[in-house]
Amino acid sequence: MNCKKMVQITWQEYDAQKDRVLILPAGSIEQHGPHLPLCVDTVIAERFAELLAEETGAVVAPVLSYGYKSKPCSGGGPLFPGTIDLNGITLQNLLIDLLTEFAADGYNKIFIMNAHFENEAFIEEAMDLVSRRVGPSVHMLLSNWWDPIPEGLIDQLFDVVPFPGWALEHAAVTETSLMMYFAPELVRVDKISNIPPLTPPNYAEYPVPKDLIPESGTLASAYSSTAEKGKLIVDTVVPLLKDMMLRVFGSL
Amino acid sequence: MNCKKMVQITWQEYDAQKDRVLILPAGSIEQHGPHLPLCVDTVIAERFAELLAEETGAVVAPVLSYGYKSKPCSGGGPLFPGTIDLNGITLQNLLIDLLTEFAADGYNKIFIMNAHFENEAFIEEAMDLVSRRVGPSVHMLLSNWWDPIPEGLIDQLFDVVPFPGWALEHAAVTETSLMMYFAPELVRVDKISNIPPLTPPNYAEYPVPKDLIPESGTLASAYSSTAEKGKLIVDTVVPLLKDMMLRVFGSL
Amino acid sequence: MNCKKMVQITWQEYDAQKDRVLILPAGSIEQHGPHLPLCVDTVIAERFAELLAEETGAVVAPVLSYGYKSKPCSGGGPLFPGTIDLNGITLQNLLIDLLTEFAADGYNKIFIMNAHFENEAFIEEAMDLVSRRVGPSVHMLLSNWWDPIPEGLIDQLFDVVPFPGWALEHAAVTETSLMMYFAPELVRVDKISNIPPLTPPNYAEYPVPKDLIPESGTLASAYSSTAEKGKLIVDTVVPLLKDMMLRVFGSL
Amino acid sequence: MNCKKMVQITWQEYDAQKDRVLILPAGSIEQHGPHLPLCVDTVIAERFAELLAEETGAVVAPVLSYGYKSKPCSGGGPLFPGTIDLNGITLQNLLIDLLTEFAADGYNKIFIMNAHFENEAFIEEAMDLVSRRVGPSVHMLLSNWWDPIPEGLIDQLFDVVPFPGWALEHAAVTETSLMMYFAPELVRVDKISNIPPLTPPNYAEYPVPKDLIPESGTLASAYSSTAEKGKLIVDTVVPLLKDMMLRVFGSL
Amino acid sequence: MNCKKMVQITWQEYDAQKDRVLILPAGSIEQHGPHLPLCVDTVIAERFAELLAEETGAVVAPVLSYGYKSKPCSGGGPLFPGTIDLNGITLQNLLIDLLTEFAADGYNKIFIMNAHFENEAFIEEAMDLVSRRVGPSVHMLLSNWWDPIPEGLIDQLFDVVPFPGWALEHAAVTETSLMMYFAPELVRVDKISNIPPLTPPNYAEYPVPKDLIPESGTLASAYSSTAEKGKLIVDTVVPLLKDMMLRVFGSL
Amino acid sequence: MNCKKMVQITWQEYDAQKDRVLILPAGSIEQHGPHLPLCVDTVIAERFAELLAEETGAVVAPVLSYGYKSKPCSGGGPLFPGTIDLNGITLQNLLIDLLTEFAADGYNKIFIMNAHFENEAFIEEAMDLVSRRVGPSVHMLLSNWWDPIPEGLIDQLFDVVPFPGWALEHAAVTETSLMMYFAPELVRVDKISNIPPLTPPNYAEYPVPKDLIPESGTLASAYSSTAEKGKLIVDTVVPLLKDMMLRVFGSL
Secondary structure: OOOEEOOOOOHHHHHHOOOOOEEEEEOOEOOEOOOEOOOHHHHHHHHHHHHHHHHHOOEEOOOEOOEEOOOHHHHOOOOOOOOEEEOHHHHHHHHHHHHHHHHHOOOOEEEEEEOOHHHHHHHHHHHHHHHHHHOOOOEEEEEEOOOOOOHHHHHHHOOOOOOOOOOOOOOOHHHHHHHHHHOHHHOOHHHOOOOOOOOOOOOEEEOOOOOOOOOOOOOOOOOOOOHHHHHHHHHHHHHHHHHHHHHHHOOO | OOOEEOOOOOHHHHHHOOOOOEEEEEOOEOOEOOOEOOOHHHHHHHHHHHHHHHHHOOEEOOOEOOEEOOOHHHHOOOOOOOOEEEOHHHHHHHHHHHHHHHHHOOOOEEEEEEOOHHHHHHHHHHHHHHHHHHOOOOEEEEEEOOOOOOHHHHHHHOOOOOOOOOOOOOOOHHHHHHHHHHOHHHOOHHHOOOOOOOOOOOOEEEOOOOOOOOOOOOOOOOOOOOHHHHHHHHHHHHHHHHHHHHHHHOOO | OOOEEOOOOOHHHHHHOOOOOEEEEEOOEOOEOOOEOOOHHHHHHHHHHHHHHHHHOOEEOOOEOOEEOOOHHHHOOOOOOOOEEEOHHHHHHHHHHHHHHHHHOOOOEEEEEEOOHHHHHHHHHHHHHHHHHHOOOOEEEEEEOOOOOOHHHHHHHOOOOOOOOHHHOOOOHHHHHHHHHHOHHHOOHHHOOOOOOOOOOOOEEEOOOOOOOOOOOOOOOOOOOOHHHHHHHHHHHHHHHHHHHHHHHOOO | OOOEEHHHOOHHHHHHOOOOOEEEEEOOEOOEOOOEOOOHHHHHHHHHHHHHHHHHOOEEOOOEOOEEOOOHHHHOOOOOOOOEEEOHHHHHHHHHHHHHHHHHOOOOEEEEEEOOHHHHHHHHHHHHHHHHHHOOOOEEEEEEOOOOOOHHHHHHHOOOOOOOOOOOOOOOHHHHHHHHHHOHHHOOHHHOOOOOOOOOOOOEEEOOOOOOOOOOOOOOOOOOOOHHHHHHHHHHHHHHHHHHHHHHHOOO | OOOEEOOOOOHHHHHHOOOOOEEEEEOOEOOEOOOEOOOHHHHHHHHHHHHHHHHHOOEEOOOEOOEEOOOHHHHOOOOOOOOEEEOHHHHHHHHHHHHHHHHHOOOOEEEEEEOOHHHHHHHHHHHHHHHHHHOOOOEEEEEEOOOOOOHHHHHHHOOOOOOOOOOOOOOOHHHHHHHHHHOHHHOOHHHOOOOOOOOOOOOEEEOOOOOOOOOOOOOOOOOOOOHHHHHHHHHHHHHHHHHHHHHHHOOO | OOOEEOOOOOHHHHHHOOOOOEEEEEOOEOOEOOOEOOOHHHHHHHHHHHHHHHHHOOEEOOOEOOEEOOOHHHHOOOOOOOOEEEOHHHHHHHHHHHHHHHHHOOOOEEEEEEOOHHHHHHHHHHHHHHHHHHOOOOEEEEEEOOOOOOHHHHHHHOOOOOOOOOOOOOOOHHHHHHHHHHOHHHOOHHHOOOOOOOOOOOOEEEOOOOOOOOOOOOOOOOOOOOHHHHHHHHHHHHHHHHHHHHHHHOOO
């Protein structure tokens, strides 16, 4: 395979690739119900990054395993054990250091492949602050795997259960299907239950009420998830992300 | 009128109200096209806060006039003059200090009435950090005026131009209508033009490309805005926000 | 009137004024005895800013409603409810962001009109740090309404009660007179009592002793305050501040 | 195998293990000469953590892939491409957040398995600050794989080339042998050359002189490295680390 | 002598004194004209602390040699070589750490003897923040040597040149006299010249104009300074400071 | 003597020396057993700095009296009264400000003479961060008095008691001998006892166990210390440090 993982190459090999795109996958350690492991976002971010790198010759940096605080209505929130929450400023400063270092090494096309929604505001803040410092020659792009999904695919994926909106797609059909495709050995299929989606409040409240989220941590049904649906998402989204990179970076 | 603005009352009067809800309106100084002033979010946040206070006997704190960085596809972004952007950590620390002070004064029902979308991640981070420090007896609630709007009202408001989604409703029908209702003397009606909504990219890119946003700063059409539509929003949303406060705080 | 409030103008109008001075008023929310509201410093800062803008064609930015911690012997201190204290570093970073943004928009004559004594050290620190970063072409000026008052005027103002020194002129003759002139509806005239001035200690002590400050929060007598005295201050100080601006900025 | 990787288990499985030790491996992305990949410290930290977990039933948290700044005379320093350096305060705050979160989840025996020397001062600072906050019931232990190595083993490992001291054992016999044992596919054996060890200065100098470190980035000879030597280190050190954990934590 | 300097005693001797007052002198390194060395504030702070300790049995901590930024009109400002300026937050955090450590060692009567005016706002901020953390049992007091000076003494000191106000008493009669008394070998008497006092502006301006301050750095005349005047200040102020300590701490 | 202490010279004299080296001594306030005062590191750092200045014409800045947290196995740790610990970031920021100021004054050869081992990581971090900001023309050097000591001298010094390694040489033969040479009046000779060296653990543990360190705070025997041994260290090390300065700075 031609995916160049930064962890596997020497400094000389890394130096020789600096005209390529560098992809930084960003995940989290966060409860994903009784049927999925804590690493869902990390695995998905890393696998998308690798597949994109195979398509584009990009270099893949080590995944960010720890992410910003889980919010109740998009990830179950901070009350679940195993949800390891960074403060926003910690994640932001981590990104600032990493982006600055990649740029200092001569990489000026950096794609942050995010798979944990809550990360985004603090990653963007870091991108903005780094951009002011390193100047316009360094291009930084942030995306994820759900925003590029077209309407049509949503209909195909939600043929059995209704689409609850992306915020509630936590440990539900799309993430479960992606994990069945990427890492089936980590999915406890017998623990999947068909539950109605949470009706989330249209506000944020602190302290987070203990009974806001179903005890299992699942926000919507994972019923009808299949590895085939996971593959369908991947096969649709990877080319769209490649197009996006080409549009923003000019060349790959 | 029975709205108790914190700026107008003495310290003794403020002290006597501490069983009431305290409302902190949060706005921004941000370009809003050629037909609206820089203070749109500030005026709207403050007026909703006052109307809610009249309904609930709440105390209104001085509005936060300066907010977090405008994002290109929900506010036009940082390249427009007059868009005054705070860094995320600055806004966050400002909120931390204020929430801590209100709680220290004995107020334990605090409602942050936000009218600038980009503020939310950093306000929530402050709420979380303060909540850990002051403990569960202090209840903090964050909402805005658009999330409670029901589907049916959207249809009424967008009878002429299509609803472009809330992110693009910047200087468009809803904000313009609210300003025509709240502060008609600040609306340059003759500068309203009927433009198609921006087709925003599904990613974030830095540096922000100079040609991403229409030169005027408007993200969707403000055509068909009326003070009546503004009133309709207010009359629908205020009771819904009051219900929300009652649900979260138990009493008002 | 030709006062250009930043909140009322569009981004294009703001952009067209950038050769003018930008005035940033700085106040606080702080107890001011039983006869004055919490917003005294904010109202006074804002009104002086507007009057100066009318004289000079300057643009007025939204007032900073929240200021640095009240000190016992110049504002009554932190123990009074309604005194909302920012940490020094919070105010400093807020100023840093704002001054940086105004300068980035092309404004290089910035006047900070302060009306809360305690703000000054942290505003100056921000001015210094911003000046190092943006370079010498951006001129920043900090003043207030009491330092320019000439000896002769002091004698006129304190015709009945003795002048206790500026630190103790908190909720006393000058601030009360200014409020009677600027916002008479906010003054509880019947709550004014003739008290002798506090004899303040010549040191700072923490924790602040609970009995250091009179229970009412007034540090010196407000007796003999009149709107005419307020007008006298304004009519004297505004031209002096205008001269100061001219001296520092070269042109207005 | 009975190694419980936090990334592979669900939140309920993680919650059920909280009486166990939690091991947090800490590595870096740092040049390791022409024969080893950038991830040496990360692989070694992670593998030791997993082996220890198999011996002790501990839970393994995701490895910290990014570490503190490489120093010239223990890692080649910041001038090599591919050496991705975090600022000290960034690493420190990352540790503070993680240790706080693990403790909040009920884990009170935390072992930080470090494989990047430069990390240590900032990890210890985080341990100290967290310890003050969470109190004495949470025990935190920091060690690495080299400090427990007994004199006798050093003689066995350095049978061909001389032992240059631990600081210079960067990309040299011990790290190369460990990588040949743990991940032989990542070692470019043909790129190993027999060089004399660097004679490091007994001081620190900034800016780092460009010619201080050999162009290859290797600080001492990796000649005579073998997978058997790697296994010898592992078989010696793992029981010693297990003893250390037992001594500090009381039980495993 | 019975002055207990913390630097001279062992940890056991220090521990045995913890019911006493601890005095922390605070100075600066700042230009003091052509006739005085850079250490004026440091020497004066340290000597007052020692004299007070002799009177009260207090323990003296090592002096803070570096202080907050010199301001033009009270110290000559940042443009003079040899004026070594700490940022406000640096001084503040230094004080926070020190006060916290002294309190943790059981000292709950701490007197900060300041001799550099500009330090005060940031020392007070540290006192406030530490006080909130360590609680009301720790009493902290900040004073200096000029605020206690009575009117009558001023007349005696300024028998030849006029009193320019305390802000301008920089490298002038009082500081020069104190240095002639405390450290005559450090005074270049032949470099004293009789200059009129600076007429300072009643505002702060950045960047600081290069010609604001006389080239020599002296803000008012040091003419007529004598060691006797220095002794007079000391003999008057030390008992007043002792009284102040007694009043605030209850016992010494 | 021709040692130019920054505290003793005027700003004009300081300015005239800026082609010279500036030496910043760094010590600590830390328990040093029952026979040595808290200021050992400070005295030693300052005296080495002065001797070096006499040899090289360097300017000596005021010593840093307060240092980073004492570690148990190199200084006895935080549990001893009189050990005054700065947080790492506080020391780092103090250094950043000082190095920046010296460089701004035109000094571009700065030698940090450290005598407290624990300071080093945070001083180096400051050096690195300042170096990036001020550029390569400013040379900064960090050393101490123990790293240059040659093997042969160690044998001479440890003729009676065994050399326990540098980490444990705390309040032991070398520091005690240096203090007997530099400041004999501060050594309580009768309190010296001949104890076996601590056997330190090969890991770091928090909270620090109360019984880890001998009650006296001494980590190894000070028995056989003499002023002659102190002189021997000084006479050997000063020329080696001078050579080091010459090598790094090119000229003195």
